[in-house]
Amino acid sequence: MINKVNTNTMKKILILAVAVFITSLGSKAVAQSENCTILGSLFIEPAKAKNYEGAYPHYAKLVAECPTYSMATFQYGEKMFKHFIEKGDKGKVTELIQSYNDRLKYYPSKTKMGDVLSDIAQVKYDNSIGTKMEQYRAFEEAFKKDEENFTSPKALYTYFSLAVDLHDSGELPIQDVFDLYDIVTEKIEKEESKLAEKVTEYMDKQEAGSTLSSKEKKYMDAYERNLEAYGKVKGSVSGKLGILADCPNLIPLYKKDFEQKKNDVDWIKRAAGRLSAKDCDDPLFFQLVQQLHNLDPSAKSAYYLGKLAEKDGKSGKALEYFNQAAELETKPSDKARVYYSIAENFRKKGNYGQARSYYRKMVEVKPSAGIAYLKIANMYASSANNCGTNVFEKRAMYWLAADMADKAARLDASIAGNARQAASSYRGLAPSKSDIFNDGMAGKTVTFNCWVGGSVKVPNL
Structure with a gap:
């Protein structure tokens, strides 16, 4: 108990x-x-x-x-x-x-790990903390750990700039610099395409006659500012690479390694790609292309064979190769490059309608390709005398050309200056206020029955 x-x-x-x-x-x-x-x-x-x-x-x-x-x-x-x-x-x-x-x-x-790690690396660089190699490795770590969120234009430029500086001081092989250039450029273009796609949606909405809300306008302005920043950085990255990637440096480099690397498909692709990008007119390019087509017939090799045929003046053969490349290519930026080559092929032959369709294909896969819109603008302007039944209608074509050039400027900072200049020039050739008044065309619509098609609304006075 x-x-x-x-x-x-x-x-x-x-x-x-x-x-x-x-x-x-x-x-x-x-x-x-x-x-x-x-x-x-x-x-x-x-x-x-x-x-x-x-x-x-x-x-x-x-x-x-x-x-x-x-x-x-x-x-x-x-x-x-x-x-x-x-x-x-x-x-x-x-x-x-x-x-x-x-x-x-x-x-x-x-x-976002990539965002914060790249910020840390940038702070170290800006304040000279550690050696250049240590700073470079900090950016490299950020990019490799979280590429998706490594989006700062400034950080991307610093990362690449350090690589060039380290090569200049003998601490980094030139091939590493070339490889990083490809990586950084691809990343920039990827981010540009995302932003351009969003900007295009808003521009299309405006062109359809809708008014953007204040929130949409705010977003659109932010996207355009970021697009401009990426465009400037892309130009700076290319400028930093400078003479390192010029033909006089590239050709001896790849000639020296060709025998040893000629069965390395990835090396052949990189070498041919770089020589093609710089338009290096050397027998080595033909050697690389033929070897690439023997080892790995692909979109790349078909594209390069097209470039060679084009240089030889065989535009028909070049077009065959370019079409093969377009069908086989899966990477958006490379597919866009092929479409551009096809469009240029048609444009130079005066087939503007076909050229425009391929420029449009280009922006479908790469929305930030402002050069496509600028080329279309130029074709519209060149066709002014052939589109219209009277002087007013012919000159109205310049409004359409100016709008297209403006679109190019807003989507691609790398050509914005030229595009804005073109737009201003085209508007100067369009009907003046007195022309609009004298012809009684204010607020009316001019329809184009030539290859251009479509219409343009005449401004109200």
Whole structure:
């Protein structure tokens, strides 16, 4: 009986102890939560108001005691440290890098690794932290770990620029530089195509007569700014490569390695591709193309054979090869290049209708290919005298050409200057306000019955 009483008493004591322990834990959790709320408020509220001097003293304590309180800690922390660095406080560089790493550690699922790692690499480069090789490896790590989210135009340029600098100092083989050039260019074009596709959707909506909402207009402006940034970076990357990839350097390099590498399909493809891109008129190019077609008949080899036939003045044969290449090619940027060659083939023969259809195919697979729209604009302008029953109708064609040139400028920063200049020139050739008034054409529609087709609405006075 005594044992039974003791057992019951012990059970009650144990239950009471567990309850007290749980209550204690709960109290501590509440206290911890309250503490984090206070610390979070002390940092985040002034940081929101850009009072970084007031926010800074609370940042380290908040991260140390409540690292998972809110991702806003690291978002505002980044802005705060960048502010101090811009003001000349280089001592905050290390803290900015640590803030990036803490965000990766505590919020991995809400953080784009490639974006943050490339930011860290850029900070190291901008502030001369480590050797150039160490900086280069930091960018390389970011790109390899998360290429999809490595999208900063500035970081892409710095990554490639470092490779060229390292080659110049004898630390990186030239082939590594060429390989990275292909990788970075492909990445830029991929991002350009994504943005151009979105911009085109909005432009099509406007052309159909719809008005964009303020939100759509905001997005469109942002996409166009980013497109311009990528276009400038692409030009800078090509400029940085400079004379390294000129024919006088490429031909001896590939001649030297040809015998050793002639059965390496990937090497042959890269070599032929680079010589083709630079229009290197050398027997080596013919050798590479023939070898590539022997080893691996493909879209690439058909395209290069087309280029060779074109150089020999055999436009019909070239067209056959280009069509083969278009059917076989799967990579959008390369398919676009083939369509461009076909379009150019038809354009040079004066077959504008066929040329336009292939330029359009080009932008279907590569929406950022503004050159296609500019070429169409030029063909429209060249056809002005053949499209229309009177002078007004003929000159109205220039409006259509100007609109097409404007589209080219908005989608492709690399040709924007030339495209805008062309658009301005075409508008200068279109009917003037006095022409519109004298002919009574304000607000009317001019329809084109030549190969161009379609119509244009005359501006209201």
